[in-house]
Amino acid sequence: MNSVEPAVVVDDVSMVYNVTSTGAEDEEQIPGVQRIMRRALGRPAIVKNQALTDVRLLIEQKEFVGFIGRNGSGKSTLMNIVAGQMNPTSGRVWAIDKPSKLGVSVSLVPALSGDRNIRLGCLAQGMSPQQVDEVFDELVEIAALGKALHWPMKAYSSGMAARLRFAVATATNPHVLILDEALSTGDAQFQARGQARMEEIRENAGCVMFVSHTMSEIKHMCSRVVWIDAGEVVMDGNTQDVVREYDEYMSMLAAGNLLSAQSFRDEHRAAHRAVELVDLNR
Numbered sequence: 001m002n003s004v005e006p007a008v009v010v011d012d013v014s015m016v017y018n019v020t021s022t023g024a025e026d027e028e029q030i031p032g033v034q035r036i037m038r039r040a041l042g043r044p045a046i047v048k049n050q051a052l053t054d055v056r057l058l059i060e061q062k063e064f065v066g067f068i069g070r071n072g073s074g075k076s077t078l079m080n081i082v083a084g085q086m087n088p089t090s091g092r093v094w095a096i097d098k099p100s101k102l103g104v105s106v107s108l109v110p111a112l113s114g115d116r117n118i119r120l121g122c123l124a125q126g127m128s129p130q131q132v133d134e135v136f137d138e139l140v141e142i143a144a145l146g147k148a149l150h151w152p153m154k155a156y157s158s159g160m161a162a163r164l165r166f167a168v169a170t171a172t173n174p175h176v177l178i179l180d181e182a183l184s185t186g187d188a189q190f191q192a193r194g195q196a197r198m199e200e201i202r203e204n205a206g207c208v209m210f211v212s213h214t215m216s217e218i219k220h221m222c223s224r225v226v227w228i229d230a231g232e233v234v235m236d237g238n239t240q241d242v243v244r245e246y247d248e249y250m251s252m253l254a255a256g257n258l259l260s261a262q263s264f265r266d267e268h269r270a271a272h273r274a275v276e277l278v279d280l281n282r
């Protein structure tokens with residue numbers, strides 16, 4: 001039997017958001033007296049929005065896993081939970097190391113220049129000044145900002161700011177790197193550098209969780225893909241297979257064949273076998 005070296009385990013994670021709604025249908029679901037009271041007080045209805053349902057995944061070290069799905073399917077919610085930014089309503093996440101999520105784990109200061117932000121961002125992640133000196137030139141090269149390196153970050157375009165954040169987020173060689181649509185704002189040159197840097201992290205026994213709507217990026221970079229729809233895992237497997245089926249699903253939706261698309265998705269979801277997790281302490 002092959003030994004498994006887990007990097008991240010998502011154990012039956014569900015997430016329900018409470019959302020205020022002014023929709024008449026949502027108001028109708030509130031029991032009579034409460035509804036009258038709320039109306040009298042001018043309070044909107046609070047409805048439950050189930051963003052994730054019993055998601056179970058095991059991601060191994062050195063895996064580069066893509067997450068795909070329609071808008072609102074739950075990808076970012078899952079990434080925020082794995083990054084520890086948000087507690088799930090139920091279930092647990094276990095990770096080999098504190099995950100580094102691009103753009104969140106690194107707080108950069110808009111008034112400071114790119115080079116100052118690189119130093120500050122590295123120090124904020126717990127690196128010593130000497131460690132920062134050692135990686136500084138490499139990070140400048142990854143960010144590839146040219147003379148804008150010395151301009152305040154608030155003068156950067158969104159793609160330039162994304163390069164800077166990417167360089168800083170990967171400085172510590174995180175064991176678990178989460179990228180939510182991180183590369184798409186960059187140009188082709190940055191995407192190539194970014195991909196090379198992520199490959200280095202993966203080689204370094206880290207795993208990368210990568211959310212993208214760009215299938216060429218997913219196909220190019222990921223060895224495994226998880227397709228999420230309506231908060232549930234529909235497929236989890238080989239990149240070519242999952243992307244092919246997802247493309248077919250999206251084509252059906254685009255052509256307006258909603259019922260066929262739904263049953264196509266439901267068949268895949270029913271066939272999906274989540275990994276078995278055994279808790280020895282239970």
Ligand SMILES: Nc1ncnc2c1ncn2[C@@H]1O[C@H](COP(=O)(O)OP(=O)(O)OP(=O)(O)O)[C@@H](O)[C@H]1O
Nearest residue numbers: 017019049051069070071072073074075076077078
């Ligand atoms: N802060 C929030 N409060 C309430 N509901 C939320 C919140 N954030 C997300 N949701 C809901 O959770 C569901 C999943 O959203 P999420 O952002 O995780 O999807 P996504 O797959 O990342 O979408 P996209 O591809 O558009 O980025 C959606 O129904 C969304 O409305």
